[in-house]
Amino acid sequence: MMLAIARKEFIHILRDRGTFLLVTIGPLFLMVIFTYTLTTDVKEAPLAVIDLAHNDASTALIDRLDASPKIHVERHLASADETDNLFKRGEVVAAVVIPADYGQVSLTRVPQVEAIIDGTEPISAETVLTEVYQIADAHSRELAGDALQSDLFEPPIYTTQERLYNDALSSKVDFYPGLMGMMLGLPAIALSLSLARERENGTLEQLMATPIAKRALLLGKLWPYLGFGMVDVYALLALGQWVYDVPFTGNLLAYSLIAFLFMFASLGMGLVVSVIARTQQVAVVIAILVFFIPPFFMSGTFFPVDAMPQLVQLEMMSLPATHFVTAGKAIYLQGTALRELWLQVVLLTVISVEMLEVSTFIFRKKVVGGFRRPAPPVLTTKENALS
Amino acid sequence: MSDYAIHVEHLTRKFGDFTAVNAIDFSVETGEVFGFLGPNGSGKTTTIRMLLGLLKPTDGTAHVLGTDIRHATRQFLAQVGYMSQKFSLYSDLTVANNLRFFGRSYGLYGQRLQQRMEFVIELAGLGDFRHTPIHELSGGWLQRLALGAAIIHEPKLIFLDEPTAGVDPVSRRDFWELLYTLSQSGTTILVTTHYMDEAEHCERVGFIYNGDMIAVGTPSEIIEQVVPGQVIEVHPPDALAAQQKLTSAMRSGELAAHGVNLFGAAVHVLTTDVASTQAYLREVYGATYQSMPTLEDAFIALVQQADHANGGSPVPA
Numbered sequence: 059m060m061l062a063i064a065r066k067e068f069i070h071i072l073r074d075r076g077t078f079l080l081v082t083i084g085p086l087f088l089m090v091i092f093t094y095t096l097t098t099d100v101k102e103a104p105l106a107v108i109d110l111a112h113n114d115a116s117t118a119l120i121d122r123l124d125a126s127p128k129i130h131v132e133r134h135l136a137s138a139d140e141t142d143n144l145f146k147r148g149e150v151v152a153a154v155v156i157p158a159d160y161g162q163v164s165l166t167r168v169p170q171v172e173a174i175i176d177g178t179e180p181i182s183a184e185t186v187l188t189e190v191y192q193i194a195d196a197h198s199r200e201l202a203g204d205a206l207q208s209d210l211f212e213p214p215i216y217t218t219q220e221r222l223y224n225d226a227l228s229s230k231v232d233f234y235p236g237l238m239g240m241m242l243g244l245p246a247i248a249l250s251l252s253l254a255r256e257r258e259n260g261t262l263e264q265l266m267a268t269p270i271a272k273r274a275l276l277l278g279k280l281w282p283y284l285g286f287g288m289v290d291v292y293a294l295l296a297l298g299q300w301v302y303d304v305p306f307t308g309n310l311l312a313y314s315l316i317a318f319l320f321m322f323a324s325l326g327m328g329l330v331v332s333v334i335a336r337t338q339q340v341a342v343v344i345a346i347l348v349f350f351i352p353p354f355f356m357s358g359t360f361f362p363v364d365a366m367p368q369l370v371q372l373e374m375m376s377l378p379a380t381h382f383v384t385a386g387k388a389i390y391l392q393g394t395a396l397r398e399l400w401l402q403v404v405l406l407t408v409i410s411v412e413m414l415e416v417s418t419f420i421f422r423k424k425v426v427g428g429f430r431r432p433a434p435p436v437l438t439t440k441e442n443a444l445s
Numbered sequence: 446m447s448d449y450a451i452h453v454e455h456l457t458r459k460f461g462d463f464t465a466v467n468a469i470d471f472s473v474e475t476g477e478v479f480g481f482l483g484p485n486g487s488g489k490t491t492t493i494r495m496l497l498g499l500l501k502p503t504d505g506t507a508h509v510l511g512t513d514i515r516h517a518t519r520q521f522l523a524q525v526g527y528m529s530q531k532f533s534l535y536s537d538l539t540v541a542n543n544l545r546f547f548g549r550s551y552g553l554y555g556q557r558l559q560q561r562m563e564f565v566i567e568l569a570g571l572g573d574f575r576h577t578p579i580h581e582l583s584g585g586w587l588q589r590l591a592l593g594a595a596i597i598h599e600p601k602l603i604f605l606d607e608p609t610a611g612v613d614p615v616s617r618r619d620f621w622e623l624l625y626t627l628s629q630s631g632t633t634i635l636v637t638t639h640y641m642d643e644a645e646h647c648e649r650v651g652f653i654y655n656g657d658m659i660a661v662g663t664p665s666e667i668i669e670q671v672v673p674g675q676v677i678e679v680h681p682p683d684a685l686a687a688q689q690k691l692t693s694a695m696r697s698g699e700l701a702a703h704g705v706n707l708f709g710a711a712v713h714v715l716t717t718d719v720a721s722t723q724a725y726l727r728e729v730y731g732a733t734y735q736s737m738p739t740l741e742d743a744f745i746a747l748v749q750q751a752d753h754a755n756g757g758s759p760v761p762a
Contacts, residue, residue, distance in 0.1 A: 062545075065546075066538065
């Protein structure tokens with residue numbers, strides 16, 4: 059009987075264009091949009107330069123700044139006074155003041171390059187600041203070396219860095235596995251709608267009069283969406299691998315297991331939403347609040363979980379997306395072995411079972427005894443009573 | 446009690462302070478076609494939902510096929526069929542898909558499922574539409590398909606909730622033909638309707654009004670009891686005025702009748718004293734027509750009595 063439901067639901071998905079798009083093209087389409095728009099990589103950030111030195115050294119510095127892929131020298135200003143207006147108009151995100159004595163090497167006086175940044179554009183401005191610092195620092199060491207006729211000049215402390223995984227520090231690589239958690243919420247939204255639709259169409263009442271068990275009915279509805287969800291998983295992996303250069307480094311089987319458990323758990327939540335919601339409108343609003351918004355903020359995709367208040371952290375533990383993003387990201391980007399991620403596997407399994415039981419419980423409670431007060435009686439004039 | 450397919454005692458259902466079904470009693474014998482009549486919102490659907498175990502009664506008991514409906518099981522549901530008020534089939538599925546789905550839902554499979562599907566398609570005359578998505582079918586076909594889906598598992602008892610609402614007269618007649626065929630093969634049928642002509646086809650009927658069962662019996666019993674005598678019909682130029690005038694004549698005793706009802710442009714006068722009433726009416730309105738009272742006459746009389754007992758207005762606003 060569960061199979062009968064699954065088969066019927068599968069046909070519904072194929073026949074209903076909206077649902078079909080939601081569970082097939084939907085996640086890919088949204089992913090494309092998100093990867094284009096959601097990036098913290100800074101490219102060609104506009105910079106103003108106030109060159110008070112006007113010598114070879116200052117010109118060389120400006121050329122180097124402009125040559126950086128992260129910076130574009132947008133404006134040359136005579137004085138720093140104009141900077142504020144440019145910030146207000148959003149023309150530049152930072153300004154650099156090159157002092158008049160730039161390029162003159164003296165052991166007693168060190169010329170200071172000053173950077174002024176627009177605090178309302180923190181990501182771009184901070185990136186520019188770091189870049190300016192590095193370029194100016196390198197340039198000053200070269201100048202000092204030239205002046206002392208020696209290439210032995212070294213600052214007393216020197217830090218080096220080595221980056222493991224995501225060498226280019228590309229935000230796309232960082233986001234991609236997390237974004238997958240969001241995109242894979244779409245099948246759950248579609249599932250939330252399906253029971254509410256049956257309630258609206260009256261077919262639910264008809265189903266209730268058949269000997270199908272409540273749990274079998276819910277599980278039967280879940281399987282086809284899980285199938286489509288898994289297809290989405292592999293499609294998104296392929297998209298990441300070959301279109302966005304986000305290399306998959308882990309074990310595909312391990313990832314599939316995590317993704318399967320995550321899909322099951324979030325579809326289970328979709329069932330809970332769908333047994334609670336009376337109409338499709340209510341279902342879609344709850345589903346967006348449950349599947350889209352919390353993973354966005356809370357699953358560690360964009361904002362570090364460790365920095366959140368403990369209560370919120372606790373709440374996040376109950377969201378399947380949190381565990382999927384943690385485990386998925388580890389397998390995807392770092393090739394972490396599944397045995398290291400046993401906690402996520404256990405938690406996702408627990409959430410799956412729990413959601414199925416909760417939805418079955420509510421469903422039993424609601425349908426038996428849950429019919430609303432019928433419409434008020436119609437006046438019994440001859441015309442409408444006896445038509 | 447074992448001879449009864451349905452036996453209901455004091456069945457009550459309240460939604461908050463609203464009583465949808467008020468302590469009703471009735472029985473349906475095995476193999477009977479029982480008509481459950483009443484205007485919209487009178488409690489018919491609520492009663493059926495309780496009899497299927499989908500809705501818990503607030504009070505009272507009911508046994509359906511020997512099962513106490515407060516403890517309805519899946520085995521019980523496998524023995525009954527239900528065609529709900531809306532045509533509750535999947536409009537994006539084909540005829541065959543719908544039947545296969547409902548067949549499987551009732552635990553049919555393999556050869557038997559095939560046989561039953563063929564039987565139902567044959568019965569409903571849907572042979573040419575096997576692979577048609579049902580949203581392309583018209584009302585009459587849909588209704589026969591819905592009946593087919595409700596009986597695919599050969600239930601001993603079927604509940605039909607306003608199966609003919611909104612269907613054209615020819616389709617309605619065809620549908621009733623189908624019901625008779627089923628009834629003859631031994632299926633017990635409880636059917637709700639507000640078409641009085643359909644009600645006369647039932648072996649026994651129950652009238653429910655504002656949650657109260659106001660009459661139960663065979664159509665002729667009810668007519669005999671509620672509207673004894675005959676109907677004299679007149680066609681005055683202004684029917685409404687005539688009805689008011691005749692009603693006051695009846696109340697003053699001038700007219701020996703016990704009911705004056707408006708029937709379109711005609712007025713029906715119910716009387717046991719045919720000769721004097723006919724004479725009275727002929728004098729005022731000319732030609733009169735004489736006929737036997739119908740269930741509709743009985744129902745109107747019953748509703749008037751109930752409203753009168755209720756203090757006039759039938760419906761709280």
